[in-house]
Amino acid sequence: MRALPQTLLLGILLLGLSVAVLSTAPSNAAGAKDGFVHSTQEASKTMRNTTVATALRRIAGMAIIIVAAVVVLFPLLVLLMEKRLVYHPTSAPAVSWDLPWLQVEDCAFRTADGRRLHGWWRAAAGPKGERKPPVILWCHGNAGNITHRAENLELMSRNGLSALLYDYRGYGKSEGRPSEKGLCLDAQAAYDYLRNERGVEAGRIICFGRSLGAGVALQLAVSRDVGGLVMESTFESISAMARKMFPLTPIWSLTRNRYNNLEKISGLQAPLLMIQGGKDTLTPAAQARAVYEAAPEPKQFYLVEQAGHDDAYAVGGQRYWDVFAGFCRKCSGGEFALER
Secondary structure: OOHHHHHHHHHHHHHHHHHHHHHOOOOOHHHOEOOEOOOHHHHHHHHHHHHHHHHHHHHHHHHHHHHHHHHHHHHHHHHHOHHHHHOEEOOOOOOOOOOOOOOOEEEEEEOOOOOEEEEEEEOOOOOOOOOOOOEEEEEOOOEEOHHHHHHHHHHHHHOOOEEEEEOOOOOOOOOOOOOHHHHHHHHHHHHHHHHHOOOOOHHHEEEEEEOHHHHHHHHHHHHOOOOEEEEEOOOOOHHHHHHHHOOOOHHHHOOOOOOOHHHHHHHOOOOEEEEEEOOOOOOOHHHHHHHHHHOOOOEEEEEEOOOOOOOHHHHHHHHHHHHHHHHHHHHHOOOOOOOO
């Protein structure tokens, strides 16, 4: 918000400049000498020059006014529409809320500020081994709801991972309206549900976030005791994304939703797996790399070269799951050495 007065000041200055340009009186000195016009030809030439100069000043003045309007009004419009640009919740299911092929258990829990959230619990498929499976606390992206991740959830289970996939406030069947603070409270409520209702040990909980969810998962991982963190298709911050999308306007400094992953990652005290699609045009690999480089050890970067923004699991195939599930098992098994 610090840049808002600067933006308004710039707009005022541009408007003042346009007024000065439009009000500047044209000079007729070129066609006058010693107080009189020497000839009709010179007078005609002077009038033409004056007319052209006036027209050019008007065009320049209008152009400056348009620029001033864009500089002031566009950032203000984006600021007013920010939540609609960042969050795209849907309450309707992708196909149906009842998916017989997906063996999930409906669950509900409340946040610290009283919002009721809805999620799915999916236990790991296959025979139970001596070691309890890792539990994925899944923070999804900014659009749709949990039904749009049903296939992905089933694949987690088939690869030996239990998972809690929940909807943020305002998404699916969950109450409330989304905001950065609200989504962080939602993730904390999901964590508390796993610990208190499911009896999951903290070291078995692996926070997983894709796209916007990577920022939510990171905030949870730096504030609670977890076994590990998986960030997929991540970004430096909302401000960095706004700067990338709108490079000619100062809206990047006006955003109220920050999700400053680049700043927060240094506080992580858990192993990190960073997954990124090589052809992701929404959150470029360079931003994910920057966050990764700022993260403490132990950490691992997995690039799925042909993947886009949200299809790394499909493009990567079994190799993706070998990396993902292998990392989670090492985390829950305490196989990483951490300096705390």
